[in-house]
Amino acid sequence: MPSPHWSAPVAHAPVDATVPLPGSKSMTNRALILAALADAPVCVTRPLHSRDTELMADALRALGTGIGEDGGDWQVLPGELRGPARVDVGLAGTVMRFLPPVAALASGEVFVDGDPRARERPMGPIITALRALGAGIDDGGRDALPFTVRGTGSLTGGHVTIDASGSSQFVSGLLLAAPRFEKGVAIRHEGPPVPSAPHLAMTVHMLREAGVRVEAQENLWHVAPGPIGGGERVIEPDLSNAAQFLGAALVTGGRVTVPGWPAETTQPGDALRGLLGAMGAEVSLGPDGLTVRGPGGFRGLDADLHEVGELTPVLAALAALADSPSRLTGIAHLRGHETDRLAALAAEINGLGGDAEELPDGLEIRPRPLRGGVFRTYDDHRMVMAAAVLGLAVPGIEVENPGTVGKTLPDFTRLWASMLAPA
Numbered sequence: 536m537p538s539p540h541w542s543a544p545v546a547h548a549p550v551d552a553t554v555p556l557p558g559s560k561s562m563t564n565r566a567l568i569l570a571a572l573a574d575a576p577v578c579v580t581r582p583l584h585s586r587d588t589e590l591m592a593d594a595l596r597a598l599g600t601g602i603g604e605d606g607g608d609w610q611v612l613p614g615e616l617r618g619p620a621r622v623d624v625g626l627a628g629t630v631m632r633f634l635p636p637v638a639a640l641a642s643g644e645v646f647v648d649g650d651p652r653a654r655e656r657p658m659g660p661i662i663t664a665l666r667a668l669g670a671g672i673d674d675g676g677r678d679a680l681p682f683t684v685r686g687t688g689s690l691t692g693g694h695v696t697i698d699a700s701g702s703s704q705f706v707s708g709l710l711l712a713a714p715r716f717e718k719g720v721a722i723r724h725e726g727p728p729v730p731s732a733p734h735l736a737m738t739v740h741m742l743r744e745a746g747v748r749v750e751a752q753e754n755l756w757h758v759a760p761g762p763i764g765g766g767e768r769v770i771e772p773d774l775s776n777a778a779q780f781l782g783a784a785l786v787t788g789g790r791v792t793v794p795g796w797p798a799e800t801t802q803p804g805d806a807l808r809g810l811l812g813a814m815g816a817e818v819s820l821g822p823d824g825l826t827v828r829g830p831g832g833f834r835g836l837d838a839d840l841h842e843v844g845e846l847t848p849v850l851a852a853l854a855a856l857a858d859s860p861s862r863l864t865g866i867a868h869l870r871g872h873e874t875d876r877l878a879a880l881a882a883e884i885n886g887l888g889g890d891a892e893e894l895p896d897g898l899e900i901r902p903r904p905l906r907g908g909v910f911r912t913y914d915d916h917r918m919v920m921a922a923a924v925l926g927l928a929v930p931g932i933e934v935e936n937p938g939t940v941g942k943t944l945p946d947f948t949r950l951w952a953s954m955l956a957p958a
């Protein structure tokens with residue numbers, strides 16, 4: 536049952552808060568895949584516990600991996616991968632694109648399905664690539680979920696050409712399992728540019744951390760076959776989920792600090808430093824974490840978000856409250872995310888009296904006074920976060936199905952309330 540509406544709280548004063556954030560979804564789900572394929576036990580330290588990561592853990596358990604919890608950390612005991620199994624990917628892009636290459640290594644059939652919207656998200660390139668690398672996949676000719684991977688216990692691997700312009704996750708999914716393919720993998724991308732470069736860098740970095748030999752050039756990746764090491768993998772805080780909290784400093788002319796912000800990271804959320812700075816925020820990174828201060832008013836944003844698409848919903852909400860127009864481009868692929876995010880953001884901002892226009896590859900947002908009303912969220916966690924940002928300045932926003940935020944941040948409304956509580 537969807538949860539009842541959530542009344543997004545108005546900020547009656549500038550926020551002044553330190554907001555510790557749970558672990559990165561993208562790092563947690565990569566760490567779980569690498570751990571399940573490792574040659575020794577792995578401790579995933581400070582992982583994210585959310586719908587997307589619990590689905591990944593359950594999927595790997597279904598294939599024979601031991602995953603136990605110890606004080607919030609995950610202790611992973613790699614096991615022989617086997618079917619028959621059924622895997623629920625929910626609406627998690629990381630599970631639907633990262634798990635099938637692992638399923639192809641299992642002995643036995645693995646049936647993979649997810650939420651109704653998951654059946655609409657692009658999967659063709661990874662299905663085609665896995666077949667080219669030697670996997671048997673029965674998808675009833677749909678080129679989409681649901682499908683059955685007919686694992687034989689091994690996969691040949693080798694050279695493959697794909698069009699990953701719809702999602703970087705097609706490349707990441709193949710790379711993560713590739714050390715266990717007999718020939719490893721050599722992937723060539725052909726087509727419009729691949730989005731989300733930082734997420735690809737994260738995949739390469741985490742593979743290398745686990746001792747895997749990876750070469751990455753533009754549109755070309757090579758993973759050598761070989762063992763994946765065990766040990767400890769420490770997960771950074773989720774910097775993409777910092778967007779709405781740091782944005783609150785801008786909207787209210789206040790201060791928000793996110794502790795534990797890494798000095799160096801592959802997370803796309805690190806781009807918030809430059810993006811919020813361009814909108815007028817004062818941004819400083821120090822031993823206490825990342826601090827953003829809002830000067831009062833703030834400017835709109837003209838930015839190509841191709842590399843950091845998942846920041847779009849919160850940036851669009853900020854744009855609707857800014858002092859000048861914004862143009863966010865390079866994000867056509869967001870139409871294949873949890874929902875068509877360009878359509879959803881335009882519809883919901885305009886539903887509050889705003890002026891947001893869909894471009895083929897982005898959004899143009901001209902600030903206008905907004906009014907309260909119901910904000911639909913389309914099973915998209917980041918639509919809840921965007922609505923919360925708008926609610927800081929616009930009384931009467933009722934957020935539909937706020938529980939959907941549990942995809943990556945189940946504790947969101949509590950963290951939001953405590954950020955707004957007087958110190």
Ligand SMILES: O=C(O)C1=C[C@@H](OP(=O)(O)O)[C@@H](O)[C@H](O)C1
Nearest residue numbers: 561702703704730731734844845
């Ligand atoms: O690999 C990852 O962890 C992710 C890659 C990106 O996907 P796309 O390249 O499909 O946008 C991003 O939007 C998603 O939230 C997480």
Ligand SMILES: C=C(OP(=O)(O)O)C(=O)O
Nearest residue numbers: 626627628629845872873
């Ligand atoms: C696009 C996103 O998620 P997914 O991993 O499901 O693609 C996101 O978290 O913004």
